[in-house]
Amino acid sequence: MLFVIMDRRTFVQTTGAVGAVGLTGLAGCLGDEGNGDDDFPSESLTWMIPWGEGGGTDTYARQMAPLMEDPLDQSIEIDNREGAGSMLGSEWLVDQDPDGYTFGTVNPPGWSFTWRAQDVDGWHPDDLEPIAHSGVFGYTIIINDSYDIETYGELRDAYADDEISGFAYQGAGSDSHLVTLLLQNEYDLNADNIVPYDGGGPVQEAVLSDEVPAGIATNTSAISAVESGEARAIVNLMDIDLTDTFPDIDPITEYGDSLAWITEFYQVQVAPPDTPEEEREILMEAVQEATEHEDTQEWEEETGNIVEFGDMDDAADQYVGSVDEIESQVDDTIGGFDEFQQQVEEAEDEEE
Template sequence: MIPWGEGGGTDTYARQMAPIMEDPLGQSIEIDNREGAGSMLGSEWLVQQDNDGYTFGTVNPPGWSFTWRAQEVDGWHPDDLEPIAHSGVFGYTLIVNDDAAEEAGIDDFGSLRDAYADDEISGFGYQGAGSDSHLTTLMLRDEYGLEYDSAVPYDGGGPTMEAVIGGEVAAGFATNTSAVAAEESGEATAIVNLMDIDLDHVFSGIDPISDYGDSLAWITEFYQVQVAPPDTPEDVRETIMEAVQEATEDEDTQEWEEETGNIVEFGDMDDAADQYVGSVDEIESQVDDAIGGFDEFQRMVDEEEDEEE
């Protein structure tokens, strides 16, 4: 289960590794995209599934933990899910529609900011209302001067990427993974790296957001963590964990990593637990330090809605 639409970062990793996992598992793997509510719909569905080992999913803390806390989800907690493994690290970039970029002379964050301020471009896409991407969008507006005229939420990186490629919005969020596909389309270009991880080897000359303010890595860098429904036995999870390890170490995956710049790394069951168990408390602390807490985030969202009305 992938709690995002097709074409985003989490989905792209899954589609690379799932076929390789089938042989060690002795089972075929069907990828089930259950997007909506910033990954919460699919995650809630996973919590309710049987614990027989035939269903597992990939989540992406700390962004996943942020969204759970921001939406004040009832009935389940991220810590309820059982750890399996983690398989990589990815994060956010900003992409811009090539036609809009050419017309407005956009090639870095400064020129993107100027184009919005001068009303040369319109629309900015982000990945899910109430999500980490939503907060980052508001922070880019309030602390980095990105004066977009309207911000539009989409269900994940794939739909946001398609909106930028199609010109529905001039620019928006992509994971570094889906930004590769955006560039390959010939219709959009990655221009800003929101992570601390260097992406220049993938997107030559990409502009780091840290040149314009504080690091955003605490909310723009994510782990790919495989999890199972509550009470899935440890020995069952170990079987899946071993298949994840084989997939991350496979020659085809290593070539994919080199070609795309996606970061593939294996972490075992304990490493996976370290990435998300207790992550809600950690993200609460980070949000408090950054903007004054989740109540302030809600105030920012409400203010945004009032301005749009």
């Protein structure tokens, strides 16, 4: 299960002279290897993000890309290809040339869940080649600041007593839809009207405007919601400790089992199938330098975004075989994907 993988994570810590020496040595290694192309990379690279601009995945990439350009000695273009819950961009990446010049970011296990829930044909998540992972993020619950609600228990009671109505999540059939169903079925969240929105940005806007009182947002977007002064992050749906960013946030594990297997996501960089390991190693080293760079460390401290480097093997651990794990979890928690799809269809019928 994912939270077992979490136990062996090692957060990036770069300090003083040790960090400087490590980066100097690393920079000297980049570009020294290849599979016959000793000049790799000899032209600009494309970093595909299967979400829109301004989202959490895009934000991480735009922080790191400029810091990867120096060791690679090439520019990196961010290419946003949003749609179908990241599946449109992922399918595009699968079809690109396996030469190392095009790579992308995916977010397992949510990405693996979406692939399985949409019953995608023609490719499998395991087909993509691992490069590295660079961070971790996940789901919280945010609430409009006008409500005197500070814990999950108080939120649950407010719905039960009809003091509030409506709960937002990020798209019918998405991982956050499943999380919402689990909150209803296993954590007594009796929201009378669960409302799908097209992504985290629209959920945040709906909560800030009080179109709905509360909803699911990533910890990354929750930071901006809190900074607006119009909303608060009140529930941590992950196992990762967020109290440095949200000191009073209430952990969902106080009310039931961990949801980390479906609420914690890795920023995993991947390449098209059959991309040679030599090229991926060069990209991996550039990712490492970017995550350990002092600018990224300052960004992490200032924003609360969680930066973490994992090598090629660590990246593979996050998604290779993850579809089978997701299927097992969905079977155990909601009776399988057929049952989930039936509930999705019922939700869509209610919208109409």
